[in-house]
Amino acid sequence: MRESVISLFTAYVPMFGVPAMLYIYMLSFIPGLSFLRAFSLSLAMLGLLGFGIFGMRHIFLVKKRPAMPLFEEAETIRHGKDFKTPKNSKAVKFRIKRFNPQSKSLEEHEYSLPADRFDSVLDGLLWIKHTQDPTLSLRYSCRMGVCGSCGMVVNGKPVLACETNIWKNTEDNGLDVEPMRGHPMLRDLVTDFDDFFEKHLLVNPYLYRKAVAEKYSAEKEYKQTRDQLDRFLPFSYCIMCGLCLDACPVVNTNPTFIGPQALSQAYRYYADSRDQAGVSRIENVDLVNGIWDCEFSDSCSKVCPKGVDPAFAIQLLKAEAIKNDIFPQKDHQNK
Amino acid sequence: METIECDIVILGSGIAGLTTAIHSSNESNRQLRISIVTKLHAMRSHSVAAEGGVSGVLYPEVSGDSIDLHAYDTVKGSDFLADQDAVEILAKNAPEEIRFLDHLGVAWSRDEKGRILQRPFGGMSQPRTAFAQDKTGFFIMRALYDEISSHKNVSIFHEHFAYSLIIERGRFSGLVCMDLASGESRFIKAKVCVIATGGASRVYGFTTTSHSTTGDGIALAYRAGIPLKDMEFVQFHPTALVPNGILITEAARGEGAYLLNSKGKRFMEDYAKSKMELAPRDIVSRAIITEIEQGRGFTHTESGLKYVHLDLRHLGKKIIDDHLPMIKEISIKSIAIDPVDEPLPVRPAAHFTMGGINTDIHGRAVADENGNVVKGVWAIGECGCVSVHGSNRLGSNSLSQCAVWGRLVGKQIAAYASSEGFNKGEAEKLAETERDRLEELASRESGEDPYKIKEEMQEAMDEYLYVYRNRVGMTRAKDKIEQLKARFSNVYVKDKSRSFNTNLRDVLEIGNLLDIAEAIAIGAMHRKETRGAHAVVEYPKRNDKDWLKHTLIFKNRGKIGLAYIPVKITKWKPVERVY
Numbered sequence: 034m035r036e037s038v039i040s041l042f043t044a045y046v047p048m049f050g051v052p053a054m055l056y057i058y059m060l061s062f063i064p065g066l067s068f069l070r071a072f073s074l075s076l077a078m079l080g081l082l083g084f085g086i087f088g089m090r091h092i093f094l095v096k097k098r099p100a101m102p103l104f105e106e107a108e109t110i111r112h113g114k115d116f117k118t119p120k121n122s123k124a125v126k127f128r129i130k131r132f133n134p135q136s137k138s139l140e141e142h143e144y145s146l147p148a149d150r151f152d153s154v155l156d157g158l159l160w161i162k163h164t165q166d167p168t169l170s171l172r173y174s175c176r177m178g179v180c181g182s183c184g185m186v187v188n189g190k191p192v193l194a195c196e197t198n199i200w201k202n203t204e205d206n207g208l209d210v211e212p213m214r215g216h217p218m219l220r221d222l223v224t225d226f227d228d229f230f231e232k233h234l235l236v237n238p239y240l241y242r243k244a245v246a247e248k249y250s251a252e253k254e255y256k257q258t259r260d261q262l263d264r265f266l267p268f269s270y271c272i273m274c275g276l277c278l279d280a281c282p283v284v285n286t287n288p289t290f291i292g293p294q295a296l297s298q299a300y301r302y303y304a305d306s307r308d309q310a311g312v313s314r315i316e317n318v319d320l321v322n323g324i325w326d327c328e329f330s331d332s333c334s335k336v337c338p339k340g341v342d343p344a345f346a347i348q349l350l351k352a353e354a355i356k357n358d359i360f361p362q363k364d365h366q367n368k
Numbered sequence: 369m370e371t372i373e374c375d376i377v378i379l380g381s382g383i384a385g386l387t388t389a390i391h392s393s394n395e396s397n398r399q400l401r402i403s404i405v406t407k408l409h410a411m412r413s414h415s416v417a418a419e420g421g422v423s424g425v426l427y428p429e430v431s432g433d434s435i436d437l438h439a440y441d442t443v444k445g446s447d448f449l450a451d452q453d454a455v456e457i458l459a460k461n462a463p464e465e466i467r468f469l470d471h472l473g474v475a476w477s478r479d480e481k482g483r484i485l486q487r488p489f490g491g492m493s494q495p496r497t498a499f500a501q502d503k504t505g506f507f508i509m510r511a512l513y514d515e516i517s518s519h520k521n522v523s524i525f526h527e528h529f530a531y532s533l534i535i536e537r538g539r540f541s542g543l544v545c546m547d548l549a550s551g552e553s554r555f556i557k558a559k560v561c562v563i564a565t566g567g568a569s570r571v572y573g574f575t576t577t578s579h580s581t582t583g584d585g586i587a588l589a590y591r592a593g594i595p596l597k598d599m600e601f602v603q604f605h606p607t608a609l610v611p612n613g614i615l616i617t618e619a620a621r622g623e624g625a626y627l628l629n630s631k632g633k634r635f636m637e638d639y640a641k642s643k644m645e646l647a648p649r650d651i652v653s654r655a656i657i658t659e660i661e662q663g664r665g666f667t668h669t670e671s672g673l674k675y676v677h678l679d680l681r682h683l684g685k686k687i688i689d690d691h692l693p694m695i696k697e698i699s700i701k702s703i704a705i706d707p708v709d710e711p712l713p714v715r716p717a718a719h720f721t722m723g724g725i726n727t728d729i730h731g732r733a734v735a736d737e738n739g740n741v742v743k744g745v746w747a748i749g750e751c752g753c754v755s756v757h758g759s760n761r762l763g764s765n766s767l768s769q770c771a772v773w774g775r776l777v778g779k780q781i782a783a784y785a786s787s788e789g790f791n792k793g794e795a796e797k798l799a800e801t802e803r804d805r806l807e808e809l810a811s812r813e814s815g816e817d818p819y820k821i822k823e824e825m826q827e828a829m830d831e832y833l834y835v836y837r838n839r840v841g842m843t844r845a846k847d848k849i850e851q852l853k854a855r856f857s858n859v860y861v862k863d864k865s866r867s868f869n870t871n872l873r874d875v876l877e878i879g880n881l882l883d884i885a886e887a888i889a890i891g892a893m894h895r896k897e898t899r900g901a902h903a904v905v906e907y908p909k910r911n912d913k914d915w916l917k918h919t920l921i922f923k924n925r926g927k928i929g930l931a932y933i934p935v936k937i938t939k940w941k942p943v944e945r946v947y
Contacts, residue, residue, distance in 0.1 A: 121670050134867045149670045151611055151703055159579075163819040167871040168863040175578040177614045177698055179506050180412040196701050219549060220868040226409060226526075239514040240473035249394050251468035254426075256482035262475060269475050269507065273411055298514075305473060 122147040125199055126207035127157060131169070132218040139211065142166075148199040154210065155183050155194040158222075170221035178338060181274035185222050186211045191276040191336045215279030229275050232291050236299035236318060241310035261306040268301035268346050270339040277333035277343050283326055290326040291318065293333035293343035300346035303353070312357050315350060319359045324350045369803055370554050371796060374401040374523075375785040377543055377558040379530055379585055381406035382415035383505065383767060384749025385564035386512035387774025388781070393519045395782035402522045403556060405545055407529045407580065407873070411513040414566055414578040415770070418505025419617035419694060421497035422469070422771070423764040424462030426484055433494040435459045440940060442765060445491040445648045446758025447900035447910060448942035449598070449918070449935055454729050454754045456938065458765065458772055465771035466498050472511040475500050477691065487622045487691070489763045491648035491947070495622075497764040502617050502694045505767065528554065529873050532802040533561065533588040533745075534795050538735060540744030541795035544802045548873060551866030553806065555799040559788055560744050560781045563589060563725060563733075564770075567750040569602070570877075571885040572718035572834075573826030574673075576608045576615035585751045587880035589725045590887065594733050594742055595920040595931070597753040598723035599884070600891035601901045603761055604835050606652035607678050608717030611671035614698055616714055618763040620680055620707075621645040623691055627656070628677040628711065629664040635676075640947040647947045650760040650901045653716035657835045660715070668713060677711035684708075716835055720761055721884075722901065723891070724753035726920055731777045737920055737931045744791070746781060748773040755918065758935075759900025810872050815860030818875045821852050825878075825885055828852075833892055838905040846889040853882050886928075891919045894930060912942050 054077045061070035125148050130139040144161045155173055162169045173183040176195045183194040188202055188209050202208050216224035242248040277293040278284045284292050296318055303314040318324050327347045334344040376392055378385045381404050389402055404410060425433045439459040443450050466484065470476060476484045477499055489497040500507040516522050530545040542557040568583025569575040590596050606627075607616040621627070627645050629635045639655040640647035647655075656676050659665055665674040680688060680695075685708050688696055692707075699705050699712055725747035726734045731754065733745040746752075749770045756769055828848040832841035856879060863871035897911040898904050922929040 134865075151670060153702070156612075162870075163823075167819070167861075167874075168865065170863075170865075170868045170870050174408055174412050174580045175414065175417050176612070177417060178701065179416050179503070179694070180408075180414075180578065182408070182412050198701075220865065223868045225549070230409075230526075234517050237518070239518045240471065240511075242471070248471045249391075249468065251464050251471050254467040254470040254476075254484055257476075257478055258482045259478055259480070261482075262478055266475055269510070270503075271510075272416075272506070273409075302473070307471075307473065 122149040123200075124206065125157070125203050127161065128207055128209045129169070129222070130209070130211035131221040132212055134220045150198075150200050152199045153195050154187055154192075154197040154199055154202070154208070157199050158194060158210070170223050172223050179272060181272035184213055184274040184276045184279070186213055186279070191215075191279040193274060193276070193338045196338055213275065213279035215281065215284050216275055224275070226275060228288075229273075229278060229292075229294070232295045233273065233298060235291055236295045236302075237310070237314070238295075238298045238302060240302060240305065240308050243309050255307045257306055264306070265301050265304035268297050268304065268341055271297060271301070271341050272339055274338065276336045276338065280332040280336040282330050282332065283328055287322070287326065289322045291320075291323050293327070293347065296324060296327070296350060297341055297343035297346040300350050303350070312353075312359070315353050315357055316359055318350060319354045324354065369796075369800060370552065371557055372403065372554055373557045374403045375558060376400055376402045376560045376562070376781055377556050378402065378404045378562045378564060379543065380413065380564035380566060380749070380751070381408070381410035381524070382413035382564060382566050382749060382770065383418075383508055383512065384770035384774050385413075385562065386410070386509070386516060387771055388562050388564060388748060388778045389522050390512065390515055390519065391775045391778025392782040392785075393522055395779050396786060398519055398521050400521060400782060400785055402519075403558070404516075404522065404524045405528045405530055405543065405556060406524070406526060407548070407584065409526045410516075410524045411509055413509065414581050416506045416509045417578060417615065418508075418767055419502045419615060420489060420619040420622065421487060421499030421504045421764045422462070422466055422508075422767040423489065423492065423497050423762070424466045424768055425459070425496050426463050426466060426486060426498060431486075431494060431496075433496055437493060438462070438496060441492050442756065442762055443758070443940050444945060445760055445762040446756075447760055447945055448912070448916065448940070449755070449758030449899060451729065451755050451936040452938040452940060453936050454756045457729065457776075458756045458768060461772040461775070462768040465768060465775065468775075469508055469511060469771065472515045474507045474511045477501060487619055488646060489622050490618050490646045490652065491643070491762040492764075497619070497622065499619065499691070501690070502619050502692045508767065529876060530584065530588065531806060531876055532799070533592045534798050534802075535592050535742060535745070536791055536793040536795060536798075538740070538742055539791045540742065541791040541793055542799060544799045546806065548868055548870075551869055553803040555796060557790065557795065559785045559790055560746070562777060562781060563745065563747040563751055564749045565751045567721035567724075568881065568884045569718040569721060571825065571829050571881050571888065572602075573823075573830045574608070574613050575718040576605050576613055577719065582877040582881050583721065583751065583884045584877065584880050585747070586721070586724055587883045589733065589745070589747065590883055590923050593922070593924060594735060594745070595726045595922045596723060596887050597726040597918050597920055598755060598759070598891070599721075599887040599921060600895050600919060601722035601759045602718055602833070602888060603649055603720035603722055603901050604653040604716040605719035606649055606656055606716050607712075607714040608719070609699065609703060610668050610673050610675040610713040610715055612702055613717045614702060615719070616678060616695055616699075616712060617692070618649070620678060620692055620695060623687055624683055625678055625680045626682075627652070628679050629659045630666050630676075631664055635659050635664070643947040648760055648762060649719075650903070651947060653835050654903060656716055666713065673715060675713040675715040678714045679711040680707040681709065681711065720766065721750055722753070722755070722757045722759060722761055724751045727752045727754055729754060730780060731773050737933050744784070744788075746777050748777050759902060809859070809875065810861050810864070810869070812860055815858045816855045818856070818859050818861075818878050821856055821859070822878045822881065825849060825852050825882060829885055829888070833888060836903050836905055837892055839893070842889060842893045846886070846893060849882060849886045849889055853886065856882055883923075887921045890928060890930070891921055895919060910945075916942065
């Protein structure tokens with residue numbers, strides 16, 4: 034609005050105002066009309082003043098390219114991935130096994146999409162969801178491999194979709210995507226994590242201190258050497274994506290097994306020098322369906338996207354149990 | 369509709385939400401019934417993606433650092449728009465919170481003596497950013513989530529999407545949310561609601577943040593009549609990976625990485641001679657864009673994006689492996705570049721919402737410019753605006769903010785919920801009306817494609833409300849968003865399933881994003897100066913005479929109103945900001 038007023042003023046003052054004033058000025062030379070001379074001169078002064086104020090501002094603020102870059106016609110910063118067909122892309126096929134909650138069965142759907150060399154399986158799935166089939170259901174969030182949402186099975190291997198490159202995993206121009214089988218399926222690629230979280234809680238996964246008030250007041254930090262840190266650090270990288278449970282042959286045949294994720298976290302807190310729970314942590318998992326159910330197939334460590342090595346953690350727990358001479362309890366429920 | 373009654377409902381499960389839950393529970397001797405409502409699994413909130421660290425003066429006697437210096441750096445970084453009383457609270461309480469997180473089991477990186485290491489960060493005059501490698505947010509989130517499991521009175525509602533905040537007669541009544549797994553709506557009746565839903569950087573297409581950072585809590589509060597403060601200030605992080613926008617932490621530069629243009633020059637010496645790469649983010653972002661605009665950038669083949677180089681090679685493999693392992697992992701996995709051998713392609717991306725729900729210094733939501741609080745509603749973390757970040761946040765202050773106000777608010781709400789009762793009114797009825805509106809939306813047979821609307825909104829925001837803004841562009845952005853909002857009123861949800869309907873969730877999120885985009889555009893159009901992250905080409909100077917004030921944007925019966933409130937200045941008078 035203000036721009037248009039300003040441009041009106043700057044355009045019309047010279048176009049009409051100046052000739053009109055000249056005309057009035059000339060009229061004033063006719064005898065008897067000399068009073069118009071003062072009138073036209075004062076009008077001219079006013080006009081010049083107005084032009085000066087508005088016009089100069091207009092020229093300097095709008096027309097002239099300022100010292101800082103002006104972005105009116107500048108490049109468009111496009112997402113470039115989710116919606117557009119990117120450059121240097123090739124067509125790939127996603128064969129997606131979607132779980133249907135009504136029929137309780139997997140249905141295969143095929144989609145074709147363009148993918149460039151940077152696109153992840155998650156990018157591809159979202160492209161499908163946003164442009165072809167909004168009903169496709171999947172879980173995702175950070176797209177940088179740290180939130181643990183997008184665990185699924187690609188070409189038969191449990192992976193994080195956001196960390197899995199399309200080009201590198203394409204055979205015959207296509208790849209297979211299906212939900213994890215180590216967790217109950219909910220819909221399409223989404224699985225139910227309630228049991229998984231319950232199992233995590235079974236191992237009391239928090240730093241235990243005898244004095245709770247002191248823990249919460251926090252006047253001083255606990256000292257910890259680098260050696261002490263290194264003892265638990267590798268096991269603290271767990272993002273709770275659930276891939277290890279999908280890969281574990283024991284979990285898939287015996288759902289009561291606490292599983293590699295929870296057990297690795299039991300070791301993570303046991304090995305932390307700041308924790309005061311001591312051997313009670315070992316007793317807590319020293320069960321038939323705890324550490325002793327692990328057959329050390331090592332598949333959990335093979336699929337862990339963050340290199341946690343749960344299989345090793347479980348063997349360390351077994352060693353601690355033997356060292357501390359603890360007899361296995363029957364199972365968690367009977368304890 | 370099922371009604372769940374509890375004392376406190378916390379909306380959001382990031383660092384702010386979980387800290388509040390822990391402290392309110394602890395304060396009440398684990399007696400109060402506390403519910404955490406989150407649209408994700410609680411441990412997957414975007415806080416996990418925080419990389420660089422937490423600021424706080426831990427060892428003043430060794431480093432010569434001081435609380436005052438931290439506060440001043442923050443105020444100067446904010447371009448003097450931060451409320452200085454709030455900043456003083458932040459700087460004073462931050463060290464205690466870092467130690468508290470240590471007590472919960474965060475795997476802080478340590479020095480030889482077992483003390484917590486601290487690294488330099490942008491705009492900070494001393495190394496005071498405590499870190500756990502470059503996964504600080506992740507470690508904190510895991511520690512907090514695990515700690516919650518020892519509080520049996522806290523129940524977590526995973527994957528519940530809140531879509532309405534019910535406030536009656538200026539007081540909180542309850543929250544309506546949808547259980548994603550079953551599609552059922554639930555009414556959560558509580559005395560207190562703490563909104564901790566984080567930022568809204570997904571209004572932009574090129575952003576460092578998770579797909580889930582859609583500012584749901586900000587939009588809920590805005591629609592419920594609570595004003596938003598300073599929404600025009602959006603932080604652009606200078607170093608987001610091209611082409612996907614994944615964050616390359618400022619800690620890389622804190623450890624000593626260089627920014628290089630296509631001539632191989634460390635161009636920051638032209639923009640911030642003394643701080644170089646560790647100038648505050650707004651300055652570095654503008655520098656990168658200016659270099660690119662003047663033709664000294666690179667062009668990315670696949671995406672067409674222009675970028676500069678972030679060079680970590682001289683740091684050596686050991687520093688990168690010990691202090692920046694996630695950066696290395698991400699670059700190798702997503703763009704197949706190892707920062708040990710090659711420089712990384714980076715450019716600025718939307719990163720943080722400095723503005724948010726208008727709150728007072730205690731974190732209570734404030735309903736108007738006169739300071740009347742909305743009873744029972746608190747807003748903390750990125751979704752609230754206390755304001756400690758003013759017009760530009762310093763890196764690593766955000767985590768301290770979440771932790772500090774998490775404790776302060778936790779204590780207040782424990783006292784409030786113990787002494788006050790439930791709001792009287794017809795909340796259940798209102799909740800049912802809201803539920804019916806959602807059902808109507810979900811049952812439509814045709815309409816606009818929500819993803820097209822989202823794409824067009826993100827394009828407009830990326831183009832017109834990026835690092836540099838101009839008046840024509842801002843007007844265009846606002847007009848575009850108005851059109852999109854009109855189209856959105858007829859939006860179509862194609863997915864008719866009740867189980868895990870992410871299509872419906874996306875539509876609700878896009879509705880929230882549109883409201884926030886509009887607030888950003890309007891706030892930006894009206895602020896006629898360049899301050900912090902808000903750089904207007906036509907007004908290249910800061911104007912303290914007219915604009916040393918906070919913007920408030922209201923939504924009242926569909927109409928949008930603006931108001932301004934003064935900035936609290938205690939010790940530090942505004943001076944020119946030079947680095």
